[in-house]
Amino acid sequence: MADPGDRGLSFRQDYFGDPAGRAALVDLLQDIFSIDVSLLDQFGGPDPTSMPFGYFNDAGVCVANFSAFSMPVVINGRSVKAAGFQSGAVRPGWRGRGLYRDLMRRAFAWTDTQGFELGLLLTEKPALYEPYGFRTIPQHCFVGKPPSVLPEQPPAATLSLPGDGEAIKSLLLERTPVSRHFAVTKQMEMFLLNACFDPDIRLSRLAAEDAIVAWKLDGSCLRLLDVVGKSMPSLASIIASLGVAPDRIETCFPADLLDWAGAATPYQGYTVLMMRGAAADDITKPVMLSPMAEF
Ligand SMILES: CC(C)(COP(=O)(O)OP(=O)(O)OC[C@H]1O[C@@H](n2cnc3c(N)ncnc32)[C@H](O)[C@@H]1OP(=O)(O)O)[C@@H](O)C(=O)NCCC(=O)NCCS
Structure with missing residues (x-):
């Protein structure tokens, strides 16, 4: 793809230290998913393990984002270092140009270098993630x-x-x-x-x-x-x-x-649970991710 910089976009990673950057992500998620993640501010702010990857325009608008965060799990009694992926969105005017592909690749590469042995996500669009080794885990x-x-x-x-x-x-x-x-x-x-x-x-x-x-x-x-x-x-x-x-x-x-x-x-939800990594093979019994952990 062409360098997003060519279109006046700047790539930013780990930008929650900048309140304006985080506010721009809050706006993106409000606009795309109609959810207000700033509700977390009353409980001490965002997950400190969150690692956002995003593109911003010159006006500071977040036009695309994909975040990883730490979500350790237990599988058959074994503790597994796992990462969740969330907050994946691209503003309509910027879609179809490879921005999300770029952000997915960066986020998956980052979790690989950090030694996460499992990746998890919930999505309505499993085909988006299958090329990166994610597979659907049926829920019960x-x-x-x-x-x-x-x-x-x-x-x-x-x-x-x-x-x-x-x-x-x-x-x-x-x-x-x-x-x-x-x-x-x-x-x-x-x-x-x-x-x-x-x-x-x-x-x-x-x-x-x-x-x-x-x-x-x-x-x-x-x-x-x-x-x-x-x-x-x-x-x-x-x-x-x-x-x-x-x-x-x-x-x-x-x-x-x-x-x-x-x-x-x-269990038929409107999203499917997907996992990436060998640790997913250890899931041999019916499972469900608690709705309180949905992301
Ligand atoms: C889904 C979304 C993030 C894609 O963003 P985008 O920047 O247009 O995606 P890209 O141009 O980078 O395309 C990346 C790949 O995804 C594929 N893709 C794009 N939209 C897709 C969809 N709805 N379903 C399946 N695959 C899709 C593209 O064909 C491309 O495949 P390729 O790498 O083999 O060429 C964007 O449409 C969006 O924000 N949608 C609303 C929110 C949403 O659904 N987020 C995902 C939450 S799980």
């Missing part, structure tokens, strides 16, 4: 009946954002992965953003076991989105603490640590 949620016997539990406390942000952040930093089969081990910003974006997500803190449950009630179906704790409570304890009486349970993550077994059921 886990469905079944609630346990028949529930223990006595004190009621959970309802949490809300931004007020309870600090308490949620500190538990996110100390959490144990929600599954040993596949789960994110450390990621704070996406949990907070996703909780802000979707008003139907409820956050409850279990009193007996120090854990926060992200959940939804859809009729009589209890949908568990994530459980953040230093240890994992059983599903029976969670249901008893939430004070609900569902007749169907769906977990949006592998349920191997919940002392309960649900049937793996193909």
Whole structure:
């Protein structure tokens, strides 16, 4: 492709130290995806591991961006150094000129030099990433009946954002992965953003076991989105603490640590989960990325 500099564009990498640069990315994501990532400012700002790659015009407008960030995961009990890719967008007037190809190549090369053994992304356009070694990993949620016997539990406390942000952040930093089969081990910003974006997500803190449950009630179906704790409570304890009486349970993550077994059921989201790297071959059981880690 022609040098983007020929068109008056400047390439910038790792530019979040410049508030104007970050504000220009906030504008790009607002314009293209109608999301406001500046909501993160009330929780301490963007993910410090984020590595943005972008093109800017002379007026400081971000016309294209693609970012990598650290998103360590556990796969079959093994900790894997993984990078997530997000915030991929090109302004309409600049599309079809190879800007995104250039940014993808730079971002993938950077994560390779940083020793990430796995790349992850969620996309509606898998064909865009297949040439770079990404493949679709089918996702499954886990469905079944609630346990028949529930223990006595004190009621959970309802949490809300931004007020309870600090308490949620500190538990996110100390959490144990929600599954040993596949789960994110450390990621704070996406949990907070996703909780802000979707008003139907409820956050409850279990009193007996120090854990926060992200959940939804859809009729009589209890949908568990994530459980953040230093240890994992059983599903029976969670249901008893939430004070609900569902007749169907769906977990949006592998349920191997919940002392309960649900049937793996193909999950159709509007995006697909893609992975790149040999570590993806270690995924041998049905998995789902918690919606609270979606990016
Ligand atoms: C998708 C998008 C980022 C592409 O940007 P772009 O600068 O036009 O892309 P490029 O010109 O660099 O093209 C890169 C490659 O992607 C391919 N491509 C472009 N749009 C595509 C699409 N919608 N689906 C599949 N492939 C696509 C191109 O054919 C090109 O392939 P090549 O390298 O084999 O020639 C841009 O259209 C956009 O911002 N769309 C809206 C937001 C979005 O969907 N972002 C991706 C989130 S996962």
